[in-house]
Amino acid sequence: ELVLVDDGSTDGSREKLQELAQRDRRVRVVLFRRNFGQSAAMAAGFEHARGRVVVTMDGDLQNDPADIPALLEKLDEGYDVVSGWRKNRQDKLFVRKVPSWLANRLICSVTGVKLHDTGCSLKAYRREIIDRIRLYGELHRFIPALARIEGARITELPVRHHPRRFGKSKYNITRTYKVLMDLLTLNIFLKYERNPLYFFGWLAILSLVAGLVAFGGMAVQVWNGSADPGVMNVLLTVTFVLLVSGVQFTLLGLVAKLIVASGDRRLSYLVETGRASRGRGALRAASAT
Structure with missing residues (x-):
């Protein structure tokens, strides 16, 4: 068979392809509505x-x-x-x-x-x-x-x-x-791909560590009695944003993991001989023979 895909052409190719498909059953044509x-x-x-x-x-x-x-x-x-x-x-x-x-x-x-x-x-x-x-x-x-x-x-x-x-x-x-x-x-x-939580987990760790460092800097200034109101406000804001971001990255990673687990219906493996068994909700993987 010959599969011809027209990606939204405007030069008359669509008509030519349709003529070919009508003359020969081995020719299959896919016509896009626009360029994708x-x-x-x-x-x-x-x-x-x-x-x-x-x-x-x-x-x-x-x-x-x-x-x-x-x-x-x-x-x-x-x-x-x-x-x-x-x-x-x-x-x-x-x-x-x-x-x-x-x-x-x-x-x-x-x-x-x-x-x-x-x-x-x-x-x-x-x-x-x-x-x-x-x-x-x-x-x-x-x-x-x-x-x-x-x-x-x-x-x-x-x-x-x-x-x-x-x-x-x-x-x-x-x-x-x-x-x-x-x-x-x-x-x-x-x-x-298999576990996006690892990616977002690193971002969460970096944010949480940076937030704790900012909080430590703020605590040191308070302990030494050298706290400047302007600097303290900035450190407090930065600490809050970083700690909240760390929590959000963790939750985002968990959501991404759930999406991957529920949305990817492919088998997690591909056999070389024989035929892969059909898992729950999974697509059949053809054998490589």
């Missing part, structure tokens, strides 16, 4: 794809569909994710290549996934891996890192890359900022 972004488009493609293996690529044909069989062969070697590597990238040096290289180094450093080209959209995934990945923001470029959380075996393969022939690149400084913010989010997500 690449992560949403990929999430929709994952949801509508029915195969045990899913291959993604952009519609500008800079990646070559002829490389897909090589990706599938690599999957057959036992990998769960095969990422394309645009080794001979056909893009402008300072506009795309250098920023992408810097971003790739940063992403690899934060996520621990060692790939030469995390931004290449030509990738092959096993169904049981992508079924456990949730995409939002600009997280599509971090799928290998999200897959790594699930224990996926990841590798890369050099693929061809052609000069851009259609349309214009949407990458700009605004998207770079969004990527950096999503990378920060991902870093926190990788560490505290």
Whole structure:
């Protein structure tokens, strides 16, 4: 099958895609009401794809569909994710290549996934891996890192890359900022996804300790009889705010923990052979065969 996602285009692509779907039952089309972004488009493609293996690529044909069989062969070697590597990238040096290289180094450093080209959209995934990945923001470029959380075996393969022939690149400084913010989010997500109370717990401890220090400073001034009314008012306010913040961070962590526990219906594990048993309220995890 071929799943084509139209992300709110206005250039007549929707009509062309619908014509293709009418002529060939293997073509499935997903039409967005407006532009929701690449992560949403990929999430929709994952949801509508029915195969045990899913291959993604952009519609500008800079990646070559002829490389897909090589990706599938690599999957057959036992990998769960095969990422394309645009080794001979056909893009402008300072506009795309250098920023992408810097971003790739940063992403690899934060996520621990060692790939030469995390931004290449030509990738092959096993169904049981992508079924456990949730995409939002600009997280599509971090799928290998999200897959790594699930224990996926990841590798890369050099693929061809052609000069851009259609349309214009949407990458700009605004998207770079969004990527950096999503990378920060991902870093926190990788560490505290299962128990956000650990993250908020550290904030609570820091606030409480700082509040106790401020209270100690206030007590010392009172003990020495050198308390200045203006300074005391400031210390009292700071102490109150910090102590209350510590309590609030603790409660926020508990609420976040409850949300994760009640809202995440995925199994907490993924088996390599056989089939994972169905837990209470959990989704079935397909076997990796």
